[in-house]
Amino acid sequence: KGTDEAYPCLKMRSKLALVFSIAGSANAIGGMVAGVIMDRLGPRVARMFSSLIVLGGSLMLAYAGPESFMWFPGLACMGFGGNGIQITSFHISNLFPGNEKLVVSLIAGAFAASASLFTLMRLLHDTVGWDMRTLFMAYCGVCAAV
Secondary structure, eight states: OOSTTTOHHHHHHHHHHHHHHHHHHHHHHHHHHHHHHHHHHOHHHHHHHHHHHHHHHHHHHHTOOTTOTTHHHHHHHHHHHHHHHHHHHGGGGGGSTTOHHHHHHHHHHHHHHTTHHHHHHHHIIIIIOOOHHHHHHHHHHHHHHO
């Protein structure tokens, strides 16, 4: 008693907490890295770098099985690159003189709301029966378009 084999839910919960911690840390570090790249090379290069990192993470998740180790680097890459995409979008507010604060708020809100996309993906997987690989490959297409 008390071992992970006796309590598989505890083992899965611990693994999920570790994945979340790694992805959250990668998100914080990714913002700093994207800021440095943006300062030195410009927002276009920083956005392309961040988009490629997110694309790589999405590909890892597309091919990750339920018990795969690929969830760790995949979600870390998505967290690392996602913050960079958000940071490089803030300068768009300069296109709307007098409404810069509103535009920045809308961009931040849109990125916060984008987390619900994964809930939608899970819903499509559970109710409609769509394959997770197909859903993540479609997400890769969106990443490539950005």
